[in-house]
Amino acid sequence: MTPDPLLSALASHTAAMAHAETRAPAHSAAHPCPCPRPTEAVTLADRPDGTVVRHAGTVAKAHAPDTDPAELALRVAVAARLTGVLLPPLDTPDAPARLAGRLVTHWPYGAPVDPDDPDAAPWEDAAALLARLHRTPAPFPLPPMRGPAKAAQAVARLRARAPHHPGTAPVLSAWAALPAWARGEAAPPGAGTLCHGDLHLGQLVRHPAPGGPWLLIDVDDLGVGTPAWDLARPAAWYACGLLPPEAWQRFLSAYRAAGGPAVPADGDPWPALDVPARALTAQTAARSVTKAVAEGRPLDDVEEEFVGACARMASVPLAASGS
């Protein structure tokens, strides 16, 4: 396999950063770099929307090619400010570094949730962190939370790349029924709350690893918006039968106990969750169908569940307070 130029550049860059980060314990004089080759790095993620490479205690992220440098700098500055909620960056330059045409930011390594042990997922911590984030006033003017725009992007890709798949029509009609703000075409209702914008279990790490407190990572979609969006992915998983009711209840109760403003303190949370949970269900279904078409395979049973939920949305009116 030919090495990816971005990955190679990012690996060398991360190693150089790690060696310069004198306070990183793995690279102090007493603990020289344990890697066999100085440019050796571990790829944590390599997706079109972000490539993440780790070298010892240092992580470098190359952001999506269309990332706005000024907006990214603002989002990274929020992470530096919200200690105890968001993982703080290693540095906060006025403009992020550029490498192979991509913006690059630097972070300390944190230990992720074990993907093989969903039972150990820190639902209460995730909920409490979100509640704290949502209760924090934006420290300075921020761009919009990008959740609706990302969902719109997934639906646009579905339309372009899988126009004839039988799953496409129900997803598009569920999407079309959503209010304009949830489709990223209008400002959200309300004054706006500081939101993460892309919550899932891959967005939590313990820092310092391995036993430090849980923190939220990935500020690419962070901004001002509707806080229910941050609860809506777990809500959609629960609605689609992917998340056990117990886990959903733990998450929701912990969020309420921490004074989170996205849902009423008691009673039915679904009037607030319905619209964003539909949007995230449509987004997940759109990505599933697009991916299945690209890979030339049928939908698996979990993916079918999201498409099926979109099909059922047609006969269920939108909850009043979410529109």
Next chain:
Amino acid sequence: MQCPKCHAPMHTYNRNGVQIEQCSGCRGIFLDYGELEALTRLEAQWSPPAPPAQPAPQAYPSAPAPAWGAPHGGHAHYGHHRHRGFGRMLFSS
């Protein structure tokens, strides 16, 4: 018949000898005259004597769920699928 609430078609199910109509859209349930009483009678007949104040494990989620969600109240996929679909979905955008 058609659901009086969302107008989707309703399907008939037999529950312990009692015919109930359930909507394929919103999954609301329609009971004919006397059917509720018949179900209540059956429940009283078959449920064990009142247990001491020890809550049984819940068979159905007590949390509300949207009508467009998975049938059976969100029980579909976290059993045998959890290391495939479950894990993959929970860790990605």
